[in-house]
Amino acid sequence: MQRWFSRPWAQRIATYVALAAWALLLALLAAGCGRVGEQVVVYTSHDQVFSEPVLRDFEQRTGIRVRAVYDTEETKSAGVALRLVAERERPQADVFWANEPLRPVMLAQQDVLAPYASPAAAGIPPRYRDPANDWIGFAARARVIVHNTIAVPASAAPRTVRDLTDPRWKGRAGLANPLFGTTTTQIAALWALWGEAETKRFLAEVKANGVRIVSSNGEARDLVASGELAWAFTDTDDANVALEQRKPVAVVYPDQDGIGTLVMPNAVALIKGAPHPQEGRQLIDYLLSPAVEARLAASSAAQMPLHPGVAVPAHVKPVSAIRDMPVTFGDLGRTVEQILPFLREWAGSR
Amino acid sequence: MGWKPLSPEGLRSSWRPAPWLGAALAIILASGALPLAWLGMEAIGRGALAAEALLTARTLGLLANTAFLGIAVALLAGLAGTMLAVLAAKTDLPWPRALGALLTFPLFLPPFVLALGWFAVLGRQGLLVQVAGPGVGARASDLYFGPAGAMLVLTVAYTPIAFHLVRVGLAAVDPAAEEAARLHRGWAHAVRRIDLPLVAPSIALAMLVTFVLVVGELGVPAFLRYPVFSAEVFTQFAAFLDIRSAVAMSLSLSLLVLAGLAIERGTLRHRVQFLPRHRLDAGIAPLGRWRPAVGVAAWAWVAVTVLLPFAGLAARAGGGASYGAAFQGAGRSIARSLWMSAVAATAILVFALLLAYLVERTGPRRRDGLDTLFLLLFAAPGTMLGVGLILVWNRAGISWLYGSAAIVLLGWLAHFTPLAARVVGVALQALPPGLEEAARLARASWGRTVWRVVVPAVRPALAGAWLLAFIFCLRDLDLAITIYPPGAETLPVRVYTLMANSPEPVVAALAVLTIGLTAAVVVTGAAGLIAIRRARAR
Numbered sequence: 017m018q019r020w021f022s023r024p025w026a027q028r029i030a031t032y033v034a035l036a037a038w039a040l041l042l043a044l045l046a047a048g049c050g051r052v053g054e055q056v057v058v059y060t061s062h063d064q065v066f067s068e069p070v071l072r073d074f075e076q077r078t079g080i081r082v083r084a085v086y087d088t089e090e091t092k093s094a095g096v097a098l099r100l101v102a103e104r105e106r107p108q109a110d111v112f113w114a115n116e117p118l119r120p121v122m123l124a125q126q127d128v129l130a131p132y133a134s135p136a137a138a139g140i141p142p143r144y145r146d147p148a149n150d151w152i153g154f155a156a157r158a159r160v161i162v163h164n165t166i167a168v169p170a171s172a173a174p175r176t177v178r179d180l181t182d183p184r185w186k187g188r189a190g191l192a193n194p195l196f197g198t199t200t201t202q203i204a205a206l207w208a209l210w211g212e213a214e215t216k217r218f219l220a221e222v223k224a225n226g227v228r229i230v231s232s233n234g235e236a237r238d239l240v241a242s243g244e245l246a247w248a249f250t251d252t253d254d255a256n257v258a259l260e261q262r263k264p265v266a267v268v269y270p271d272q273d274g275i276g277t278l279v280m281p282n283a284v285a286l287i288k289g290a291p292h293p294q295e296g297r298q299l300i301d302y303l304l305s306p307a308v309e310a311r312l313a314a315s316s317a318a319q320m321p322l323h324p325g326v327a328v329p330a331h332v333k334p335v336s337a338i339r340d341m342p343v344t345f346g347d348l349g350r351t352v353e354q355i356l357p358f359l360r361e362w363a364g365s366r
Numbered sequence: 367m368g369w370k371p372l373s374p375e376g377l378r379s380s381w382r383p384a385p386w387l388g389a390a391l392a393i394i395l396a397s398g399a400l401p402l403a404w405l406g407m408e409a410i411g412r413g414a415l416a417a418e419a420l421l422t423a424r425t426l427g428l429l430a431n432t433a434f435l436g437i438a439v440a441l442l443a444g445l446a447g448t449m450l451a452v453l454a455a456k457t458d459l460p461w462p463r464a465l466g467a468l469l470t471f472p473l474f475l476p477p478f479v480l481a482l483g484w485f486a487v488l489g490r491q492g493l494l495v496q497v498a499g500p501g502v503g504a505r506a507s508d509l510y511f512g513p514a515g516a517m518l519v520l521t522v523a524y525t526p527i528a529f530h531l532v533r534v535g536l537a538a539v540d541p542a543a544e545e546a547a548r549l550h551r552g553w554a555h556a557v558r559r560i561d562l563p564l565v566a567p568s569i570a571l572a573m574l575v576t577f578v579l580v581v582g583e584l585g586v587p588a589f590l591r592y593p594v595f596s597a598e599v600f601t602q603f604a605a606f607l608d609i610r611s612a613v614a615m616s617l618s619l620s621l622l623v624l625a626g627l628a629i630e631r632g633t634l635r636h637r638v639q640f641l642p643r644h645r646l647d648a649g650i651a652p653l654g655r656w657r658p659a660v661g662v663a664a665w666a667w668v669a670v671t672v673l674l675p676f677a678g679l680a681a682r683a684g685g686g687a688s689y690g691a692a693f694q695g696a697g698r699s700i701a702r703s704l705w706m707s708a709v710a711a712t713a714i715l716v717f718a719l720l721l722a723y724l725v726e727r728t729g730p731r732r733r734d735g736l737d738t739l740f741l742l743l744f745a746a747p748g749t750m751l752g753v754g755l756i757l758v759w760n761r762a763g764i765s766w767l768y769g770s771a772a773i774v775l776l777g778w779l780a781h782f783t784p785l786a787a788r789v790v791g792v793a794l795q796a797l798p799p800g801l802e803e804a805a806r807l808a809r810a811s812w813g814r815t816v817w818r819v820v821v822p823a824v825r826p827a828l829a830g831a832w833l834l835a836f837i838f839c840l841r842d843l844d845l846a847i848t849i850y851p852p853g854a855e856t857l858p859v860r861v862y863t864l865m866a867n868s869p870e871p872v873v874a875a876l877a878v879l880t881i882g883l884t885a886a887v888v889v890t891g892a893a894g895l896i897a898i899r900r901a902r903a904r
Contacts, residue, residue: 242489
């Protein structure tokens with residue numbers, strides 16, 4: 017019996033080999049963790065497909081290694097903004113590159129951001145940056161209507177946000193979940209322009225008109241492209257992707273004769289207590305440069321430069337050619353906490 | 367622990383499981399329970415708010431939707447998985463291994479990718495429209511976007527859990543017991559009265575695991591526009607950036623999980639007594655003249671539920687250019703996912719064996735308490751566990767832990783060890799304690815007994831537990847996306863973050879690549895195991 021229990025040499029060797037393999041793996045892991053050198057950590061909610069090439073380019077130009085955490089409100093992950101809040105006591109990120117300014121405004125309220133007056137921001141209009149330089153905007157998108165050209169000819173296409181309440185579109189129009197992303201910004205802008213009572217009345221009519229609330233702007237675009245919806249609100253970068261793929265869609269800049277179209281810049285911010293602040297500032301300077309704006313304009317994102325004089329492709333509408341909604345993002349950020357509980361009830365009770 | 371000394375010699379022997387089991391328990395508690403307890407402390411003060419919010423008609427409706435979806439999917443997946451497992455393990459069904467391997471594919475994928483696959487079939491521009499015309503396609507699409515679609519996708523996603531757990535359970539049944547019943551009343555009677563009662567704990571475990579996974583699922587119901595409670599918790603996290611309220615709200619999801627556990631425990635877990643196993647060769651029931659019909663039915667199930675959505679994805683991915691674009695930059699993510707999942711699954715296996723031993727070989731009261739605690743660790747939403755890990759482990763002096771892949775490994779260890787421990791535990795229930803008692807009488811140490819007696823006896827369950835842990839780590843999204851170190855994303859995270867505004871064919875190609883790579887690893891591993899088994903048999 018004793019012999020039966022004795023461990024053979026082969027098994028002993030196998031055990032030692034397994035232990036050695038584990039030790040080697042842990043050593044490799046530790047070595048990987050301990051890798052030093054110039055680096056910058058960026059958390060971004062800008063779509064990875066657009067932001068990754070820009071960050072790689074910065075890496076090649078400066079030799080500073082970029083370690084990125086990607087996210088997008090479109091795919092509804094809990095988000096880098098949540099991670100920034102959770103890491104507030106001991107930040108890991110140096111830079112937050114947001115795809116719209118509302119989250120940076122909320123993070124500034126939670127004392128997560130540090131001011132940085134980047135010299136590269138000279139020329140960016142004041143309305144697209146925080147007065148205290150907690151965040152600075154660049155490369156904007158617009159909130160537009162995308163319609164299916166087979167179901168809705170251009171002559172009959174909706175022209176205003178009020179069309180969401182038009183009975184002829186009952187059950188055929190769409191809007192992304194207003195609790196997330198740029199739809200929150202759009203509703204907050206309407207709230208700022210129309211006031212609480214008027215916006216609530218409008219949203220009640222939207223609900224009564226059977227507007228379909230979908231999970232993201234990308235899904236809204238896809239449902240329009242596939243003909244499941246006649247039209248929907250989305251962002252210019254989402255719409256441009258469908259246009260590049262030659263989907264049967266067309267874009268309308270709404271309310272050009274009225275309250276204007278909402279124009280939303282990307283926003284970049286330095287994190288308070290950033291572990292690599294110098295490299296973080298370098299990355300911010302790079303992102304705010306006209307060259308990056310030109311690059312984002314020429315990409316599938318088709319984003320509109322905010323620096324004056326940056327050349328854009330023919331299909332990208334310059335910001336100066338758009339009648340912009342007269343709102344201030346700082347004000348929107350301050351009212352959003354009041355709006356979100358209402359929107360949760362509104363969206364949830366559908 | 368639960369052992370009583372057999373003799374004075376026994377007391378003097380090196381039978382000391384307590385330090386090992388205690389250390390394993392402490393590590394799992396530090397990895398998972400501590401972060402959750404930390405969050406609970408953070409949420410104190412919001413409990414009243416959460417209770418108030420829960421009592422509104424809307425939130426009660428969301429909870430009802432969640433419970434309905436969880437129960438429906440658990441029942442459907444449990445039924446389908448059990449039937450297919452019985453056919454594959456106990457009959458002469460054609461190509462049972464191939465059927466099992468194909469059936470497992472959906473489990474490799476994050477469910478939202480599977481939902482995309484079905485959308486490629488049932489959407490208004492999907493495969494069905496091309497076959498049946500736009501009228502049928504429109505109706506199918508309307509049906510898909512709702513509870514029916516959510517049930518379909520999640521049932522297909524989680525049927526493999528029941529299939530594999532029941533198959534492992536059936537492998538532990540003594541053919542001698544079946545034979546007695548078969549000689550008396552035939553195979554149908556043997557399966558109904560011997561096999562199914564003996565694998566009832568496996569069925570119950572599979573349904574419980576499925577229920578827990580569905581209750582915490584967000585991506586599929588959100589994509590298919592079926593309102594569930596996890597969306598409410600998510601909203602608190604992501605829209606309001608309010609961690610404390612989100613944690614308080616998620617307590618009600620824990621109540622649903624506890625209800626599921628109570629049902630499982632009350633109805634099945636304690637009733638079954640495994641018989642000592644006298645024979646090792648498996649009993650196979652001949653299907654006779656029914657073999658072609660049953661074979662066609664089983665394979666049709668696999669073809670429709672598994673191959674069809676993958677065909678939809680493959681069709682959407684198109685040619686090689688999409689795969690080239692998908693692979694570009696994804697190589698590191700693929701390698702990272704594979705090695706991290708393999709390391710985590712191996713560590714999970716060690717802890718699962720120790721914790722299963724702790725649960726199954728101690729008194730019933732302690733067993734129930736530990737079992738409940740472990741299940742809550744598994745049921746905790748990945749996002750919540752991730753935030754807890756950040757709060758606990760993001761500290762000065764241990765940046766090597768939080769700033770590296772080790773934090774993801776730690777999270778997976780806490781999140782998925784309970785699942786693997788349950789799988790091993792089912793096998794331990796079937797192992798007669800007499801074997802270990804004999805080893806102890808022979809003055810073998812506890813470690814040697816586990817290594818030389820317990821491990822060989824439960825080897826199929828250990829292999830199944832490793833595979834399950836590997837798959838769950840490989841497909842994890844919620845936890846990994848919350849804590850992955852900057853610049854080191856796993857494959858599901860990359861697929862997820864690239865989905866926005868990437869060309870559809872590239873996203874579909876990424877999904878197909880995920881399936882293909884995982885399948886290659888699993889098939890290679892399975893082939894290796896079979897080769898080793900054959901070599902030993904010779």
